[in-house]
Amino acid sequence: MTVTAPPTRxxxxxxxxxxxxxxxxxxxxxxxxxxxxxxFMIAVTQLPFVATLAISFFDxxxxxxxxxxxxxxxxxxxxxxxxxxxxxxxxxVLLTVTVVLVSLLLGLLLALLLDRRFRGRAAVRTLLIAxxxxxxxxxxxxxxxxxxxxxxxxxxxxxHWLGGNGAPQPDWISDMPLAAVEASLIWQxxxxxxxxxxxxxxxxxxxxxxxxxxxxxxxxxxxVHLTLPHLRRYLELGVLLGSIxxxxxxxAVYTITSGGLGTANLPYTIYQTFYQAHENGLASAAGVLxxxxxIILATFxxxxxxxxxxxxxxxx
Amino acid sequence: xxxxxxxxxxxxxxxxAGLGLVAWLAGILFVLPLAWMALTSFHSEADAxxxxxxxxxxxxxxxxxxxxxAGGGASPWPALINSVTASLASTLLxxxxxxxxxxxxxxxPVKKWTDVLFFFxxxxxxxxxxxxxxxxxxxxxxxxxxxxxxxxxxxTAMNLPIAVWMMQSFLSExxxxxxxAAQIDGARLPTILARVVAPxxxxxxxxxxxxxxxxxxxxxxxxxxxxxxxAETAPVFLTGFITxxxxxxxxxxxxxxxxxxxxxxxxxxxxxxxxQGLSLGAVK
Numbered sequence: 067m068t069v070t071a072p073p074t075r076x077x078x079x080x081x082x083x084x085x086x087x088x089x090x091x092x093x094x095x096x097x098x099x100x101x102x103x104x105x106f107m108i109a110v111t112q113l114p115f116v117a118t119l120a121i122s123f124f125d126x127x128x129x130x131x132x133x134x135x136x137x138x139x140x141x142x143x144x145x146x147x148x149x150x151x152x153x154x155x156x157x158x159v160l161l162t163v164t165v166v167l168v169s170l171l172l173g174l175l176l177a178l179l180l181d182r183r184f185r186g187r188a189a190v191r192t193l194l195i196a197x198x199x200x201x202x203x204x205x206x207x208x209x210x211x212x213x214x215x216x217x218x219x220x221x222x223x224x225x226h227w228l229g230g231n232g233a234p235q236p237d238w239i240s241d242m243p244l245a246a247v248e249a250s251l252i253w254q255x256x257x258x259x260x261x262x263x264x265x266x267x268x269x270x271x272x273x274x275x276x277x278x279x280x281x282x283x284x285x286x287x288x289x290v291h292l293t294l295p296h297l298r299r300y301l302e303l304g305v306l307l308g309s310i311x312x313x314x315x316x317x318a319v320y321t322i323t324s325g326g327l328g329t330a331n332l333p334y335t336i337y338q339t340f341y342q343a344h345e346n347g348l349a350s351a352a353g354v355l356x357x358x359x360x361i362i363l364a365t366f367x368x369x370x371x372x373x374x375x376x377x378x379x380x381x382x
Numbered sequence: 383x384x385x386x387x388x389x390x391x392x393x394x395x396x397x398x399a400g401l402g403l404v405a406w407l408a409g410i411l412f413v414l415p416l417a418w419m420a421l422t423s424f425h426s427e428a429d430a431x432x433x434x435x436x437x438x439x440x441x442x443x444x445x446x447x448x449x450x451x452a453g454g455g456a457s458p459w460p461a462l463i464n465s466v467t468a469s470l471a472s473t474l475l476x477x478x479x480x481x482x483x484x485x486x487x488x489x490x491p492v493k494k495w496t497d498v499l500f501f502f503x504x505x506x507x508x509x510x511x512x513x514x515x516x517x518x519x520x521x522x523x524x525x526x527x528x529x530x531x532x533x534x535x536x537x538t539a540m541n542l543p544i545a546v547w548m549m550q551s552f553l554s555e556x557x558x559x560x561x562x563a564a565q566i567d568g569a570r571l572p573t574i575l576a577r578v579v580a581p582x583x584x585x586x587x588x589x590x591x592x593x594x595x596x597x598x599x600x601x602x603x604x605x606x607x608x609x610x611x612x613a614e615t616a617p618v619f620l621t622g623f624i625t626x627x628x629x630x631x632x633x634x635x636x637x638x639x640x641x642x643x644x645x646x647x648x649x650x651x652x653x654x655x656x657x658q659g660l661s662l663g664a665v666k
Contacts, residue, residue, distance in 0.1 A: 099482030114513030184402025
């Protein structure tokens with residue numbers, strides 16, 4: 067900061083560039099701490115996407131490496147025309163939308179309950195977070211074996227308790243495979259939504275609510291006209307971040323149904339296409355489609371994050 | 383619903399207590415599956431597999447003993463040690479890269495620092511599964527399959543955006559005036575970092591580390607594809623329980639709980655900062 071070129075040593079001809087050099091050096095000194103992280107990020111996360119994009123244009127089965135050749139958009143048309151692959155696109159959408167919306171709604175109800183004073187509020191909050199802090203595959207195993215097992219799982223046990231010997235004993239996973247996967251994910255992701263929305267509720271201006279109440283607004287009116295508009299961006303954030311995480315879900319599908327019974331989503335299909343079927347080109351084309359979908363989601367997500375962020379910066 | 387409630391005084395309080403009760407019920411309902419799994423893990427296999435369930439069955443540590451290798455099954459220790467290595471090393475590496483970056487984005491910001499910040503964020507939004515194949519092929523050709531350090535590098539990249547975002551927000555809480563005052567007093571950069579910045583940012587750095595640790599510990603897909611016998615992590619060890627093996631409910635419960643324990647501990651410790659990490663710093 068204090069380094070400046072001594073003017074006496076500077077020759078008239080190179081005066082301008084010499085004056086610029088310390089500036090430039092200072093700029094690079096400011097940038098230097100940033101570079102390792104930036105280079106690392108680009109090398110490890112961006113280059114593989116470029117490679118995936120390149121591979122997606124090749125007909126390449128790892129079992130026949132000599133038969134690799136350029137295929138144009140053939141992989142893409144195969145992904146979009148093979149029924150199973152096309153179905154996995156639909157399954158991904160259905161799984162994501164269901165899990166995100168249901169856990170958002172449950173999370174909102176729980177956040178509203180927790181946004182009021184009552185005895186043991188901190189304890190209840192801790193209880194509610196617990197499902198989210200189970201390792202995802204451990205949670206999937208819990209649902210698959212301990213809860214859903216048709217012979218001795220907890221669900222059928224409770225039905226037996228309530229209904230006696232004639233109680234129905236459904237085989238949950240075979241009867242409703244996608245709902246079975248969704249329920250386990252909703253259980254894990256509701257706490258996430260609750261935490262985001264609770265943070266939103268608590269950033270509300272209490273004086274505004276107080277003023278509205280003084281003017282005789284009912285709870286419902288306060289909720290509709292004050293709370294909901296304020297929560298809007300937090301709800302959007304929950305939807306978008308939830309979608310980004312759930313679209314990528316692999317653990318629950320892999321564990322609970324192993325992608326069977328019509329529950330294979332795109333990440334599972336990509337895994338299976340290259341790891342078991344060794345169809346590298348096809349798997350890459352499916353990967354590119356996931357990326358395109360994510361970019362669309364991310365564009366909206368970034369907009370929401372950036373508006374919250376700017377508000378934060380201007381408040382500081 | 384409450385046009386009446388405003389006028390009658392005692393009712394809101396009664397309703398408040400009622401809603402508190404509902405909140406308690408919801409909390410218990412959510413934790414019930416987890417509590418049931420914990421109880422099952424302390425039952426014998428025969429008691430765990432009754433229908434209707436036996437609540438009051440005698441407790442035993444058998445399935446924990448069996449999980450840790452007493453029954454002659456595969457020992458979980460190599461997998462646990464791999465997970466500890468991968469999670470701790472990647473968390474350290476993440477901090478090492480994220481701290482200077484966050485410094486250059488907050489305390490002495492580069493030009494267009496918000497753009498850089500959002501670039502980091504955007505990389506988190508692309509699904510890692512789409513880069514899995516090239517990474518697998520690269521690791522295979524470079525002889526890096528079944529190597530825990532391959533996971534360290536990938537987990538670092540996975541967590542770096544979150545860490546940079548969180549750390550940026552913690553460092554920007556350090557008032558510039560204090561730093562300038564220290565500079566005027568003649569303090570040099572290392573002193574300023576150690577004496578002024580660190581004390582304010584340390585709780586945030588701790589929370590960030592815990593969140594990076596949790597995400598690394600949980601990761602399954604990359605570990606499943608890139609590791610085999612040598613470098614398998616704890617979640618990969620759990621994939622051995624996907625297909626039913628007769629009476630094994632107590633054992634699968636014990637295994638799932640033991641492997642989740644570090645995450646439960648880290649998560650409760652970082653409870654207050656958890657939202658900030660998960661929402662990529664957007665919510666405080």
